[in-house]
Amino acid sequence: MISLIALILSLSLIMCLAYKGYSTIITAPIVGLLTLLISLGLNSHLMANYTEVYMSGFANFVKSYFPLFLTGAIFAKLIDEVGYGKSIASFITTKLGKDKAILAIVLSGALLTYGGVSLFVVAFILYPLANILFKEADIPKRLIPGTIALGAFTFTMTAMPGSPEIQNVIPMSYFGTDTFAAPLIGITASIIMFTLGMLWLTRRAKKARDNGEGYGNHTDTNRIDSNEKLPNIIVSIIPILIIFITNFTLSKFYFPNTDGSYLNQYGITLDKVSGTWSVIIAIVISIIYIILLNYKKLKNLNNTLSDGVKNSFLPLLNSSAIVGYGSIIKALPIFTSIQTGIMNISSNPIISEAISVNIICGLTASASGGLGITLSALAPTFVEMSQKLSISPEILHRIASLSSGGLDTLPHNGAVITTLAICGLTHKESYKDIFVTSVVIPIFTTIIIVAIVSIKFAF
Structure with a gap:
């Protein structure tokens, strides 16, 4: 007792x-x-x-996830530094309208997690975009975490058939199933979670607007200057596509057909680490792409990388x-x-x-x-x-x-x-x-x- x-x-x-x-x-x-x-x-x-x-x-958590936190934070810092975040935010605002900022972040989070990007990494990627979109739409910044949570921590994590997230992978070894198990149930659950979540967040945003509450005063806020020349939208989304495509290719085709017997000497099997490896490799390739394409624009690359490293420490240690x-x-x-x-x-x-x-x-x-x-x-x-x-x-x-x-x-x-x-x-x-x-x-x-x-x- x-x-x-x-x-x-x-x-x-x-x-x-x-x-x-x-x-x-x-x-x-x-x-x-x-x-x-x-x-x-x-x-x-x-x-x-x-x-x-x-x-x-x-220590085991640090061992398993430090590379993801580190690369995710550096990636997020780079896309913010070179203007890709602003470009994507501007495009979404123009096409969907400022009032669709919440929907844009939820769908972006869902796309990333369904593509196999770690939940921790998704937060690093989405925040710079949400920061700009919510400011432009004058939606309270306090709603950003809930919006990220709906897109990354719910239906694509546990319900969507085929999701590569670990929560959908763990049951496979116990029940002899695959990630597409019970698809009708999964799709139904996804629709319910997405619909109710969007209703809640949009209602909260409307209530804040009716009360005269805007984004708020925050020192880390970026805005889209109408006179600022932003990178082309295609160029801006390529880093995210690189992560998605590389991660999918490695996790679905390369590693499943690779002989992992050499890992026996380390006391692990390939299926236990290939998912993490796929994401790390994908993010590193995307980071290299951004740096090579924007080397002249990144006037102080060392400071940018250092800031990214620092940004990864506190979230990692807290977790x-x-x-x-x-x-x-x-x-x-x-x-x-x-x-x-x-x-x-x-x-x-x-x-x-x-x-x-x-x-x-x-x-x-x-x-x-x-x-x-x-x-x-x-x-x-x-x-x-x-x-x-x-x-x-x-x-x-x-x-x-x-x-x-x-x-x-x-x-x-x-x-x-x-x-x-x-x-x-x-x-x-x-x-x-x-x-x-x-x-x-x-x-x-x-x-x-x-x-x-x-x-x-x-x-």
């Missing part, structure tokens, strides 16, 4: 501190270790858990701190008890799966982490239960993926903290919209899908 209370207080405290704007780099290890101390008392071995559990989770905190939570004895208790909620594997994945993702503040933990422990049970009801593995795959995109984006989630840091905004200013678009709406959508599927197999 003490352990459960400690866990609840721990989650409440770290979410509250994140919302108040305290750095998770400081709060995450402190709250995690306090949780251990309350739960285990003198047997908590605080220093051992700090260096071997917390820091292992922290790593939360992953470290999740590692401590997973090590608590109560964590296993919670997993077991969830299975007793319902004899329906779809309901049990949806609830268990959501809760574990919330506890670990990670969609991929929570999904992996849940399926590694419970997937065989879900499969056995589903066979008795003639429920296909494809449905289990889609429900698992959908469920990972709910409680994962609570205030202490790494992607949330990263996005807010990139946008230069606080939880108090912008988390409400992130919560609605990436927590409330996805959970509501999952409930609808689970209800429909459950009714179908009840008769």
